[in-house]
């Protein structure tokens with residue numbers, strides 16, 4: 001698990017370290033610049049062979065300061081560098097000013113002028129050190145003219161120019177992954193992509209990745225992410241261990257890493273069948289519900305996923321009229337008929353440890369009643385805790401007219417798994433603020449607090465949040481892209497996987513189960529690759545589980 005910081009948290013860490021005397025601002029800036037240069041040469045070893053030409057674009061704050069360091073180091077290595085500053089040198093913050101002064105003994109720093117920059121010699125590498133964590137408003141037009149997608153097309157073979165962003169491609173908000181545009185989308189000639197979108201081949205950030213590198217537009221424009229140490233390592237040790245719930249004040253990335261190193265035990269440690277002991281009831285009994293005649297597919301997908309991920313028993317419960325149809329599809333998944341939700345106890349004894357409610361159920365009163373019955377299940381006499389309840393799809397949409405009625409029933413052993421549309425039906429105000437500028441992490445946190453349960457907000461940047469503020473981002477981006485998951489039924493499989501993991505009486509905190517399920521779900525999609533349909537996900541699980549329990553140290 002890697003911590004994802006906000007710009008504010010990063011600043012606080014820097015300030016605390018400076019106040020403690022363990023680092024200086026100038027020392028960190030030097031390390032930041034060195035880190036960028038060494039990452040460039042590591043990624044593109046051919047740039048070591050002979051000196052090249054860099055275009056170093058600097059802004060008015062400390063991001064620009066990093067740019068001055070980079071330009072100095074490249075010039076000392078024999079490169080030629082054209083350096084431009086957007087802003088007044090007299091107003092640079094102190095460390096940036098010191099590095100500006102050092103650089104001007106080696107080369108001129110030109111005032112920003114879009115035409116001059118674009119008419120200059122073709123660079124091999126463009127360094128974007130205009131804005132980093134301090135961006136407070138959209139990119140000004142004269143900067144977008146250079147950095148935007150259209151900016152450097154004037155040069156021959158512009159697609160071969162290596163673009164490196166310092167901390168982030170300028171214009172990206174590092175807290176929410178958004179790209180605020182300074183233009184009126186209603187204007188006919190407004191076209192954000194060529195005009196404003198600035199993307200990099202490599203983004204070098206410092207100490208820890210930031211939320212915006214993994215949310216929203218971040219993964220689309222950062223290229224690859226490298227994180228370099230600037231001497232703060234002793235100041236912020238990762239506070240949340242793999243297998244433990246996340247720290248309420250930080251967000252983290254779901255991945256089998258801790259303190260920068262691969263860990264062997266996650267997510268295998270979260271799964272029930274990680275020891276030789278136990279019979280089927282030791283691994284829990286999941287009930288998944290299916291819809292009426294002709295609508296059983298989604299429920300069956302969830303049920304099979306729950307069984308494959310390791311639940312000891314899984315029963316599919318459907319209206320009586322649909323029993324025959326489902327029976328024709330099921331073997332190891334058991335089957336019971338249930339018409340009236342009030343008769344739930346007839347099909348679900350006290351040994352049921354998890355419910356998966358929603359996929360394919362249809363919206364309306366019956367689904368609402370079913371949700372109410374399932375959520376009302378108190379702690380059973382045999383088990384020390386309440387059954388886990390995963391609410392997905394129609395179980396969520398059925399409460400669109402009165403989300404408060406749902407939140408009055410949800411409890412700490414509940415996880416809601418909305419996609420963006422379902423989220424908007426339950427939390428219209430939060431969805432609205434997410435469209436404005438609130439980060440997906442923040443809105444998921446607020447939703448979890450309001451609902452009093454875990455909320456898993458899906459997408460390539462899935463956010464899983466707990467009511468106490470703990471939040472995890474699961475990134476199906478960068479080297480873990482899984483576009484094949486955008487297929488009908490993939491969410492039903494995820495809901496079943498969460499229920500299957502959480503069903504174990506020894507399962508950890510629900511948010512930890514949801515993290516593991518989400519990671520394994522994407523691994524299954526990646527293992528299958530192109531052509532994936534939802535049915536394939538469960539069939540890839542044996543292979544993925546084997547790898548998850550047997551990762552190299």
Ligand SMILES: NC(=O)C1=CN([C@@H]2O[C@H](COP(=O)(O)OP(=O)(O)OC[C@H]3O[C@@H](n4cnc5c(N)ncnc54)[C@H](OP(=O)(O)O)[C@@H]3O)[C@@H](O)[C@H]2O)[C@@H](O)CC1
Pocket residue numbers: 014024025028029030032059060061062063064065066093130131132133134135136137138139140166167206230
């Ligand atoms: N010790 C450290 O701190 C270290 C920091 N490091 C580096 O510092 C970076 C953070 O530095 P930073 O806080 O100075 O912010 P930065 O991104 O340079 O921008 C601030 C300036 O931009 C201006 N401005 C903002 N938006 C604007 C807009 N749209 N259009 C025009 N102007 C705009 C803003 O003006 P204002 O909003 O105040 O009017 C202000 O003048 C960080 O990303 C990392 O690279 C590393 O060296 C490691 C050590």
Ligand SMILES: Nc1ncnc2c1ncn2[C@@H]1O[C@H](COP(=O)(O)OP(=O)(O)O)[C@@H](O)[C@H]1O
Pocket residue numbers: 393418419458459460462476481482483484485486487488489490491492493494
């Ligand atoms: N482009 C994508 N990259 C990675 N994961 C994706 C992508 N699109 C969708 N997903 C994932 O696939 C699943 C889709 O779920 P959902 O939208 O509920 O679909 P359905 O209702 O058809 O089952 C979610 O887990 C989501 O995070």
Ligand SMILES: [K+]
Pocket residue numbers: 063128129130131132165166167168169170
């Ligand atoms: K930048």
